[in-house]
Amino acid sequence: MCGIAGVINRSKKSVNVGEQMRLMLQGIKHRGPDSTGYAMYGTPLKTGFILRFKISENAAEVKGSAKTEDPEVLKDRKKQVDALMKEHGAKITKQSSSTPYAFRYEFTYKSENLEELAKAIETVEKTEILSIGKGLELIKDLGDATVVADQYGLGKFMGTHGIGHTRMATESDVDIKSAHPYWAFPYQDVAVVHNGQLTNYWGNRRVLERSGYRFNSNCDSEIIAVYIADKMSKGIELEQAMNDSLDELDGVFTYIVSTKNQLGMAKDHMAAKPMVIYEGKDIVACASEEVAIRNIFPHEIVTYDPYEAEVKVWQV
Amino acid sequence: MAGLEKKVTAFQDENLSGRSQKLFFEVTEEENFTYYGNHDVDFNKRTEIDCKDLDGKELNQKVRNALLKGYGSIVIKNPGAKHALGVGILNKLNLIFEGSLGYFGVGCIDGPTVRINGRVGWSCAENMMSGKVVVENNAGSCFGAALRGGDLICKGDAGARTGIDMKGGTILVGGNAGAYTGFMMQRGRIIVCGNVSANMGDSMYDGIIFVGGEPRSLGTDCVEGEMNDHEIRWLEQKIKNAEIDCKVPASKFKKYVAGRMLWNYDNLEPAEKKGILG
Numbered sequence: 001m002c003g004i005a006g007v008i009n010r011s012k013k014s015v016n017v018g019e020q021m022r023l024m025l026q027g028i029k030h031r032g033p034d035s036t037g038y039a040m041y042g043t044p045l046k047t048g049f050i051l052r053f054k055i056s057e058n059a060a061e062v063k064g065s066a067k068t069e070d071p072e073v074l075k076d077r078k079k080q081v082d083a084l085m086k087e088h089g090a091k092i093t094k095q096s097s098s099t100p101y102a103f104r105y106e107f108t109y110k111s112e113n114l115e116e117l118a119k120a121i122e123t124v125e126k127t128e129i130l131s132i133g134k135g136l137e138l139i140k141d142l143g144d145a146t147v148v149a150d151q152y153g154l155g156k157f158m159g160t161h162g163i164g165h166t167r168m169a170t171e172s173d174v175d176i177k178s179a180h181p182y183w184a185f186p187y188q189d190v191a192v193v194h195n196g197q198l199t200n201y202w203g204n205r206r207v208l209e210r211s212g213y214r215f216n217s218n219c220d221s222e223i224i225a226v227y228i229a230d231k232m233s234k235g236i237e238l239e240q241a242m243n244d245s246l247d248e249l250d251g252v253f254t255y256i257v258s259t260k261n262q263l264g265m266a267k268d269h270m271a272a273k274p275m276v277i278y279e280g281k282d283i284v285a286c287a288s289e290e291v292a293i294r295n296i297f298p299h300e301i302v303t304y305d306p307y308e309a310e311v312k313v314w315q316v
Numbered sequence: 317m318a319g320l321e322k323k324v325t326a327f328q329d330e331n332l333s334g335r336s337q338k339l340f341f342e343v344t345e346e347e348n349f350t351y352y353g354n355h356d357v358d359f360n361k362r363t364e365i366d367c368k369d370l371d372g373k374e375l376n377q378k379v380r381n382a383l384l385k386g387y388g389s390i391v392i393k394n395p396g397a398k399h400a401l402g403v404g405i406l407n408k409l410n411l412i413f414e415g416s417l418g419y420f421g422v423g424c425i426d427g428p429t430v431r432i433n434g435r436v437g438w439s440c441a442e443n444m445m446s447g448k449v450v451v452e453n454n455a456g457s458c459f460g461a462a463l464r465g466g467d468l469i470c471k472g473d474a475g476a477r478t479g480i481d482m483k484g485g486t487i488l489v490g491g492n493a494g495a496y497t498g499f500m501m502q503r504g505r506i507i508v509c510g511n512v513s514a515n516m517g518d519s520m521y522d523g524i525i526f527v528g529g530e531p532r533s534l535g536t537d538c539v540e541g542e543m544n545d546h547e548i549r550w551l552e553q554k555i556k557n558a559e560i561d562c563k564v565p566a567s568k569f570k571k572y573v574a575g576r577m578l579w580n581y582d583n584l585e586p587a588e589k590k591g592i593l594g
Contacts (some may be wrong), residue, residue: 272476305454
């Protein structure tokens with residue numbers, strides 16, 4: 001019973017999407033208090049990419065399972081990442097961090113294909129790339145929507161669209177690596193949030209692993225991101241890829257995908273997991289429960305539930 | 317052994333908490349010397365409750381307090397799609413929501429007439445015993461789950477599993493209905509003026525589903541039945557009473573009932589079971 005939400009401002013103007021997402025996710029906190037994640041799209045960079053990565057787990061909140069690591073070890077890991085990026089020809093132009101274990105870099109790179117670089121960075125121990133993209137910024141941590149938003153300063157994030165997730169862990173651990181959203185490694189600017197359970201996870205995972213994709217967690221939702229990345233790398237449109245997923249992924253699910261200029265949702269054949277959609281003139285908002293959408297629209301609005309096996313995609 | 321004996325005694329001495337049958341039927345002045353929960357209300361006495369800063373429990377308590385004071389018409393402002401509003405009302409009452417409800421809206425009610433000027437989330441009017449609920453907009457999944465009686469009307473589209481496990485009463489949907497509509501229904505009637513998604517009436521034991529449009533596919537053991545004149549007249553009246561603008565005339569509706577092949581399923585031979593399930 002996770003909570004998912006997405007919002008897209010179709011007028012192409014930048015709005016305070018960080019606050020919109022925070023309000024929506026706070027409204028469905030009761031669906032999952034374990035962790036919260038945001039994937040948000042700001043104004044795309046003209047040159048270079050934004051890299052979000054973490055080099056350790058959030059030890060403060062995990063009781064017993066993870067220890068706070070020595071700051072020296074973390075410093076060393078960051079140095080290794082910097083060195084590897086340099087080695088592969090990526091030039092860091094800007095860097096910042098909100099926590100000792102999560103970083104935001106802006107960098108320039110020689111090509112649009114980031115697979116080689118991403119794989120190199122992840123050879124560093126306990127290092128995981130959360131996202132790479134021109135506009136995408138993926139933030140996830142333990143705690144509710146407000147806690148995470150405050151920690152990473154999302155309150156003033158300007159952008160066009162975003163998706164988010166409040167997690168109630170069922171299939172895997174309570175830690176950052178099992179938290180949503182998932183970035184579609186190594187496909188830039190694509191992220192996924194999911195509510196449900198997938199029943200043919202291991203079969204699909206083995207197939208995708210043989211094609212060279214990496215899996216960081218044992219969370220079943222990660223496969224949707226990798227699956228969409230695989231389809232899109234073959235030149236298949238997002239909407240078609242999502243339609244294919246309805247037949248190729250088994251289980252009960254509702255998921256939201258976002259790319260640099262699109263937001264899409266898909267619901268399984270059983271219509272087992274909830275989703276409510278509000279389609280306004282300039283803004284489309286979807287969430288597990290209407291109460292989330294109503295946090296950004298206090299007045300009465302007309303909303304509806306999509307039916308089974310339904311796929312919808314909206315453009316910025 | 318001594319320890320065990322002590323435990324048994326403790327169990328026997330335990331005071332059971334909760335409302336007992338004795339209290340349930342206590343005849344006191346507050347109970348109006350009738351059965352529990354049936355208070356005398358005046359429909360001309362009207363009050364408004366603003367739900368903006370209230371949660372479900374607080375609102376339900378306020379509704380109950382107003383009802384005990386004899387208010388027969390209660391208007392709820394700003395329900396804001398919150399969950400479990402207006403549940404457990406066992407009294408005649410005119411209840412109006414000026415907005416949308418979240419999950420489990422007006423569940424477990426017995427008697428009130430409810431109008432919702434908005435949308436409802438999952439499991440609206442779950443286990444309603446009697447009364448009437450009108451939803452002006454769309455409804456979520458499990459609309460009227462385990463309904464036992466009364467009229468449940470949705471003027472827009474209803475979600476998946478409408479009327480799941482229903483045991484009586486009538487569900488009327490002005491628009492379309494989702495997959496598995498009438499799933500495992502045991503009695504009662506569902507009327508859908510528009511189309512119905514896949515697997516309609518799956519594993520239904522009994523009851524009737526009337527469809528104005530087309531069901532995309534029928535579930536296990538759901539078959540088309542024959543309409544009679546009485547049913548056409550009933551349908552016509554029911555749609556008219558609900559003030560639904562239905563494009564399809566009552567005589568063009570299709571009727572779906574249980575094939576009754578799943579009855580006594582346990583006694584069937586394996587080959588027969590296979591035949592039914594397809």
